Amino acid sequence: MKPVVFEPFRIKMVEPIRLSTEDQRAAFLKAAHYNPFLLRSDDVLIDLLTDSGTSAMSSEQWAAMMRGDESYAGARSWERFEAEVKDLTGMPHILPTHQGRAAERLLYGHLGGRGKVFISNTHFDTTRANIEFSGAEAIDLPVAVGLDPQALDAFKGNLDVEALERTVAEKGAANVAAVILTVTNNSGGGQPVSMGNAKAVQAVCRRHGIPFVLDACRIAENAWFIRDREPGYADRGYRSIAQEMFGLADAATMSAKKDALVNMGGFLTLRDDRLADEITQLLIITEGYTTYGGLSGRDMEAVTQGLKEVFDPDYLDYRITSTRYLGDHLMALGVPIMRPVGGHAVYVDARGLYPHIPVDQYPGQALVCELYRIGGVRCVEVGSVMFGKYDAAGALIPAAMDLVRLAIPRRVYTQSHIDHVVQSFGRVVKERDHAKGYRITKEPRFLRHFTARFEPV
Ligand code: F0G
Numbered sequence: 001m002k003p004v005v006f007e008p009f010r011i012k013m014v015e016p017i018r019l020s021t022e023d024q025r026a027a028f029l030k031a032a033h034y035n036p037f038l039l040r041s042d043d044v045l046i047d048l049l050t051d052s053g054t055s056a057m058s059s060e061q062w063a064a065m066m067r068g069d070e071s072y073a074g075a076r077s078w079e080r081f082e083a084e085v086k087d088l089t090g091m092p093h094i095l096p097t098h099q100g101r102a103a104e105r106l107l108y109g110h111l112g113g114r115g116k117v118f119i120s121n122t123h124f125d126t127t128r129a130n131i132e133f134s135g136a137e138a139i140d141l142p143v144a145v146g147l148d149p150q151a152l153d154a155f156k157g158n159l160d161v162e163a164l165e166r167t168v169a170e171k172g173a174a175n176v177a178a179v180i181l182t183v184t185n186n187s188g189g190g191q192p193v194s195m196g197n198a199k200a201v202q203a204v205c206r207r208h209g210i211p212f213v214l215d216a217c218r219i220a221e222n223a224w225f226i227r228d229r230e231p232g233y234a235d236r237g238y239r240s241i242a243q244e245m246f247g248l249a250d251a252a253t254m255s256a257k258k259d260a261l262v263n264m265g266g267f268l269t270l271r272d273d274r275l276a277d278e279i280t281q282l283l284i285i286t287e288g289y290t291t292y293g294g295l296s297g298r299d300m301e302a303v304t305q306g307l308k309e310v311f312d313p314d315y316l317d318y319r320i321t322s323t324r325y326l327g328d329h330l331m332a333l334g335v336p337i338m339r340p341v342g343g344h345a346v347y348v349d350a351r352g353l354y355p356h357i358p359v360d361q362y363p364g365q366a367l368v369c370e371l372y373r374i375g376g377v378r379c380v381e382v383g384s385v386m387f388g389k390y391d392a393a394g395a396l397i398p399a400a401m402d403l404v405r406l407a408i409p410r411r412v413y414t415q416s417h418i419d420h421v422v423q424s425f426g427r428v429v430k431e432r433d434h435a436k437g438y439r440i441t442k443e444p445r446f447l448r449h450f451t452a453r454f455e456p457v
Helices: 022-031 059-065 076-089 100-111 125-133 161-171 195-208 219-229 238-248 273-286 297-309 313-332 363-375 415-430
Strands: 093-097 117-120 137-140 176-182 212-215 251-255 266-270 345-349 380-382 403-407 438-442 453-456
Touching: 022 363, 059 297, 076 093, 076 238, 076 266, 076 297, 093 100, 093 273, 100 125, 100 176, 100 251, 100 266, 100 273, 117 161, 125 137, 161 176, 161 195, 176 195, 195 212, 195 238, 212 238, 219 238, 219 313, 266 273, 313 345, 313 415, 363 380, 363 403, 363 415, 363 438
Parallel strands: 117 137, 117 176, 176 212, 212 251
Antiparallel strands: 093 266, 251 266, 345 403, 380 403, 438 453
């Protein structure tokens, strides 16, 4: 028997979970217009909606928060935060922000605008929204293997470098505002990006004078995969792998709500002095003064400590192993999932699970609702609700895949919680032929998945 990889922590504080019946949950779901974002968290048993801002902090992080220096300017907490982020990223300019999308708005709002193009392995939804809101275009160029849910490949998060060359030639390098590598590739299945791919992307950017940006939310998890799978990295530390990747980039955004193990925070880092000057003005106008951005001193302390803890090999082993545990058990039930399992989440292929639900009736939304009704498990559709568009005639242009993401909060749930999720899937599979599709009854223009309302077809 292989040794069990157990949670490398003890639980010191608990938060009760309120149990509910299936009938109650059916009523909650109806009241939430069949959109789990509109549920009350008290009505959720296991919340796999996101791994963002949902981490349990460590005793050291809570202790660090007590040291928070809340001075407006030049706080000690800022000095520690800046030193830590500089050491990790190697970039000279550190701009604190209240979360990742604030860093995105600052950078892409500045570099974007009508006529500009951004290219990425896959833009996360807030990244795309910030780019499109500026008037620019966001183009996803994932490697082809990344779009095949069943294909086993070590680095399905990679960007298609040949397609990048073609797109730069077609659009004209001067119009390409930046190339963004999202590590790990969240929307593409939580799949890792290799160092080789990052180097190849950097080379193209260098040749054409295009800024190369890292979306580094989950760079520690990505580093685990590089060490595990990419030749030449088996003896390297996770932090040093992350440092090498940051070293390739001209700028980086990070939502600290993921791999910095905090509930709120983020930053933008830049190499270019002039760009940093210009964006710093925007930072002060909209986020806060340069030494706190949108953050309290105590928040910056928690980020600083979290960025140290996340590279602990025991933590990363447990993290990746426990995500894989869920994926392996779902596969054993015959649930089609995105393979291999990524770092922060398991992605279920809802089209594969519900072949009888047409794509314009949102099979992913159907699964999200079934899983909540049956097991009180909340998760998110990452498919045609999130990324679908309409053509001129008003017909849905579906997303490339209809996935459902089961994102695992860091250090929050134990193995028996995850076993409950697996059991709930057992029933989902048994009742799959009865699942119905959904139609949208109300939707906003941007980021519609957050607030859209649905009804069963
Ligand atoms: N980039 C990626 C790859 C993300 O996953 C997120 C957030 C952001 C940027 C934006 O960061 O939320 O701090 O403003 N992802 C969350 C999720 C919301 O559920 O995956 P933020």
